[in-house]
Amino acid sequence: MIELTDLSFAYPDESPVFHGFSWHVEAGEVWSVLGPSGCGKSTLLLLLAGLLHPRRGEVVIGGRRISRPRPRTGLILQEYGLLPWASVYDNVALGLRIRRFYGPDGRHVPQDEHVDRTEARTRVDHWLARLGIDDLADKYPGQISGGQRQRAAIARTLALQPDLLLMDEPFSSLDAPTRESLQALTLKLCAEAGLTVVLVTHNIEEAAFVGQHVLLLHVPPNREVRAVDNLHAADEAYRRSTLYQAACSLLREEIERGCRSTVGAPQRGLSEDG
Amino acid sequence: MAMQRQGGSTERQRDVLTTRRGLSVVGAALSLLLLWEVLALIVQIPILPTPLAALGTFATEFAQELGWHFVVSLLRVVASITLAVALATPAGLLLGQSQRLDRLFSPFIYLLYPIPKVVFVPIVLLFLGVGNLPKVVIVTMILFFQILVLVRDRAASIRPEILTSVRSLGAGRRAMFRFVYLPATLPAVLTAVRQSIGTAIAVLYVAELFATRYGLGYYIYLQGSTLFDYPKMYAGIIAMSILGLGLYVIVDAVERRTCRWMET
Numbered sequence: 001m002i003e004l005t006d007l008s009f010a011y012p013d014e015s016p017v018f019h020g021f022s023w024h025v026e027a028g029e030v031w032s033v034l035g036p037s038g039c040g041k042s043t044l045l046l047l048l049a050g051l052l053h054p055r056r057g058e059v060v061i062g063g064r065r066i067s068r069p070r071p072r073t074g075l076i077l078q079e080y081g082l083l084p085w086a087s088v089y090d091n092v093a094l095g096l097r098i099r100r101f102y103g104p105d106g107r108h109v110p111q112d113e114h115v116d117r118t119e120a121r122t123r124v125d126h127w128l129a130r131l132g133i134d135d136l137a138d139k140y141p142g143q144i145s146g147g148q149r150q151r152a153a154i155a156r157t158l159a160l161q162p163d164l165l166l167m168d169e170p171f172s173s174l175d176a177p178t179r180e181s182l183q184a185l186t187l188k189l190c191a192e193a194g195l196t197v198v199l200v201t202h203n204i205e206e207a208a209f210v211g212q213h214v215l216l217l218h219v220p221p222n223r224e225v226r227a228v229d230n231l232h233a234a235d236e237a238y239r240r241s242t243l244y245q246a247a248c249s250l251l252r253e254e255i256e257r258g259c260r261s262t263v264g265a266p267q268r269g270l271s272e273d274g
Numbered sequence: 275m276a277m278q279r280q281g282g283s284t285e286r287q288r289d290v291l292t293t294r295r296g297l298s299v300v301g302a303a304l305s306l307l308l309l310w311e312v313l314a315l316i317v318q319i320p321i322l323p324t325p326l327a328a329l330g331t332f333a334t335e336f337a338q339e340l341g342w343h344f345v346v347s348l349l350r351v352v353a354s355i356t357l358a359v360a361l362a363t364p365a366g367l368l369l370g371q372s373q374r375l376d377r378l379f380s381p382f383i384y385l386l387y388p389i390p391k392v393v394f395v396p397i398v399l400l401f402l403g404v405g406n407l408p409k410v411v412i413v414t415m416i417l418f419f420q421i422l423v424l425v426r427d428r429a430a431s432i433r434p435e436i437l438t439s440v441r442s443l444g445a446g447r448r449a450m451f452r453f454v455y456l457p458a459t460l461p462a463v464l465t466a467v468r469q470s471i472g473t474a475i476a477v478l479y480v481a482e483l484f485a486t487r488y489g490l491g492y493y494i495y496l497q498g499s500t501l502f503d504y505p506k507m508y509a510g511i512i513a514m515s516i517l518g519l520g521l522y523v524i525v526d527a528v529e530r531r532t533c534r535w536m537e538t
Contacts, residue, residue, distance in 0.1 A: 049442055071444050081439025085457050085535045095443040098453060108444040140535040153439070160443065 001027040001164060001196045002048065007057035009040075009047060017043050019221040020057070027163075030190065030197040030233065032211025034204065034251060039217040041200040045168050048198060049075050061164060071110045074162035078169040080149045082141040088152045089137040092128055095160040096120040127155035130189060147178035154186060158193070165190060167199040171206065180239070183209060187234040204255070208247040209239055216254050228254065321504050328508035335509045339493075344513045346488040351478060351521065353410045355467055358417035363463055366422045367455050370429020387423060391415045392477045395484070404485040412481050413474045421466040428462040429455055461536070464529040468522060475518045490514045 002025035010016040017040035025031060033041050046052040047059055050069040059066040061073065069075075082091045099115050102108040115123075128134040131151040133144075141149050150170060157165065170186075171179040187210060190197050199210050207214050212233045216226040230247055232238045307325045314324040323331075336344065369376045395412055402408035432454065440454050482491025494510035497503045 046438075051438060051441065069442050069444065073442070075439060075442035077435050077439055079433070079435035081433075081435040083436065083440075083454070083457070085461075085533075094440070094453060098440075098443050098445050098449045101449050101452065102444070102446075108446050108449070142535065156443070 001025050001029070001062060002198070003060040004047075005057050005060070007047070007059065008055045009043060009052065010055060011043075016055075016221040018047075018054075019223050021222055021224070022057075023215070023225050025196060025198070027196050028194050030187070030210065030212045031199070031215055032207035032213070032230075033198060033200045033215045033217060034207040034211075034255065035202070035217030036219070036255065037202060038219070040220050040222055041202070041217055042168050044217070045075075045166050045198065045200050048164075049073060049166055068107075070164075071108060071113075071160075072162050073164045073166060074157035074160060076150075076153055076157055076165070076167045076170045078172050080141070080146075080153045082149055082152055082156075084141050086140070087137065088133060088139050088141070088144065088148075089124060089128070091141065091152050092155045092159055093120060093124045095156055096123060099160070123159045123161075124155075127159045130158075131155040131185070145178075147174050147182060150174065150182060154182075154189075158189060161193070162195065164196045165198070167197070169201055170199070172201070172203065179206070180209075184234075184236055191234070204248050204251045208244060208251055209233060214251060216251070218255075226254065323505050323508055327505055328512060331505040332509035332512045335506060336513065340506075340509055340513055343488060343490050343493040343510070344517065347475075347478060347482065347490040347514070347517055350406060350409050350489065351413060351471075351475060351517070353406075354413035354417060354474065354478075355471075355521075357410065358414045358421055359463055359467070361414070362418045362421035362466075363425055363459065366425025366462075367429050367451070367459060369422075370426040370459070371455070376426065376430070383419065383423065387419045391419075392480055395477070395481050399481075399484055409478060409481040409486070409489070413478050416474050416477055417467065417470055420470040421463055424462040424466040425459045428459045432458050461529065461533045464525055464532065468525040468529060471521050471525065472518055475514065475521075479514065490517065 002023070004021060004023040007018050007021045007023075008016055009018045033044060035041050043052065047054060048061065048066070050059075050066040050073070053067065061070055064070070083094065086094070096115050097120075099109045099113065100117075100120065104111050104113050125134070128137055131154055133148055133151045133155065136144055136148060136152075141152070144152075154170075167186075171182055174182065183206065187197075197210075199206075201207050201210070208230060210233060211230055214228045214230055216228065218226075228247075228251060232241075232243060238244050310325045314322045332340070335341075369379055391412060394415065398408045398412050402411060436454060437450070440450060445453060478489070479491040479494070482489035483495050486492050490510055490513055494507055494514065497510055498507035
C-alpha cells in the first residue's frame with residue numbers, strides 16, 4: 001500500500017527530518033507512528049498525504065507515485081478542520097460535494113467514482129449514524145463537543161470511502177473516556193472497510209492500543225525504520241491485560257533509548273515476548 | 275423528530291428576539307420624533323418645521339418629484355455597492371491567500387485606506403465629467419477599500435487545519451474557493467458594506483451637489499439654499515435618511531441570515 005524509498009526531507013533552512021528513509025506498509029495493516037515532539041511524525045503524515053514533497057526519494061501509494069493529495073487517502077487532524085459556518089450534516093457531506101463539483105476527473109476524484117445526489121445523501125446519513133451523531137446533523141461545530149466534532153470529521157472522511165486513512169493525533173484533545181471509545185470505534189470501522197491506517201501520536205498508550213505495528217521515530221534525521229510488532233492491538237480486552245502494560249513499557253524504553261542515541265535498534269516482536 | 279422540535283424552538287426564540295429588537299427600534303424612532311416635535315414647538319421658526327409637517331410634505335412630494343430623486347440616488351448606491359463587491363472581493367481573496375502579493379500591495383492599501391475619499395470628489399468630477407459615472411465611482415472607492423481590507427484579513431485568518439483537511443478531501447484551487455474562501459469571507463463583505471453604507475451615502479450627498487440635476491443631494495440643496503422651501507428640504511432629508519437606514523437594515527438582515535453559525 002505504502003512504499004517509501006530512500007526518502008529525504010528537510011524544511012527550508014533546517015536540518016533534515018528524514019534521510020534515506022525507506023518504509024513499507026502492506027494493505028490492511030494498522031500502524032501507529034510514535035515519537036517525541038519534533039521527531040517528524042506529522043511531517044511523515046503530510047508526506048504520505050501528498051501535502052509535502054520529498055527532496056529525494058519517492059512516496060508510492062497504491063502503486064502510484066504521490067505528488068499531490070490522492071483522492072483515496074483520507075486525512076484526519078487533531079483540530080478537526082470542520083467548517084464553522086456549515087452544519088454537521090453539511091460538513092460530513094463536504095467531501096462528496098467536492099467530488100460532485102469536479103466529477104470523476106481522476107485528479108481530484110477517483111475516475112471510477114460517480115456520486116449522484118441520492119447516493120451522497122445515503123452515504124452521509126449512513127456515516128452520521130455509524131459515528132452516532134445523526135441527532136446532531138443540524139448543529140454547527142461550535143455547538144458540539146470536541147469528541148462529537150472529531151466524529152463528524154471521521155464521518156466526513158469515511159464517507160469518501162478511502163482505502164488509506166491517515167490520522168494526526170486525532171484523539172489528543174479529547175478526555176480519556178471519549179478518547180478510548182472513539183479509538184475503539186474508529187478501529188472497528190476501519191477494520192470493517194479493510195482500511196490501511198497510519199495513526200500518528202505522542203501518546204504511548206494510544207500507540208500500543210491502536211497499532212498492530214508501531215513505527216518509532218526519534219530525534220531527526222530519521223534514517224532507518226525502528227518498528228515494534230504489537231499483534232493484539234485494537235482488542236478492548238487487550239487494554240486491560242498485562243501484555244498491554246508490557247507493550248507500553250517496551251515502547252517507553254524504546255522511545256527513551258531513541259532520544260539518547262540515534263542508533264537503530266533491532267526489531268522486536270511483542271508477541272514472542274508475551 | 276426531536277431534532278426538528280429543537281430546531282423549531284430556537285427558530286421561535288430567534289423570532290421573539292427579532293420582534294423585540296424591532297419594537298425597541300420603533301420606540302427609539304418615536305422618541306426621536308417626539309424630541310423633534312418638542313424642539314420645533316419651542317423654537318417656532320420656519321427652518322425647523324414640526325415632524326408632522328415634514329412627514330406630510332414628504333408623503334405628497336414622494337409621490338411626485340422627490341420619488342424620482344430617491345430612485346436615482348438609490349440606483350447610484352446600489353450600482354456602487356455591486357461594483358465595489360465585484361472588484362474588492364476577488365482582490366481581497368487574492369491578497370488573503372498570497373502572502374507575497376499582500377506584502378507587495380499592503381503599503382499601498384495602508385496609504386490609500388485612511389484617506390477620506392470625499393476629497394477626491396472634485397478630481398473625479400473633473401476627469402469623469404457630468405452624469406452618473408463619477409458619483410458611482412466615488413462611492414465605489416469608499417466601499418472598495420472597506421471590503422478589500424476586511425475580506426483580505428478574513429481570508430488570511432482561515433485556520434490552517436481547515437485548509438489542510440479540505441485539501442485532503444480532494445479540493446483543488448477552484449473547490450477551495452467555492453467551499454472555503456467564499457463562504458468564509460461572505461460575512462466580511464456584508465459587514466464591510468453595512469459599516470460603510472453611512473459614509474457612502476454621505477459622500478453621495480456631496481457628489482450630488484455638483485454637476486447633476488437628479489439625486490437627493492441635489493434636491494435637498496436646491497430646496498434649502500435656492501428655493502428656501504424648508505418643508506421640502508426636510509422631506510429630502512427624510513428620504514435620504516430612509517435610503518441609508520433601509521439599506522443598512524437590509525444588509526443587516528442578510529448578514530444575520532447568513533451568519534447564524536456565529537451566534538453560538
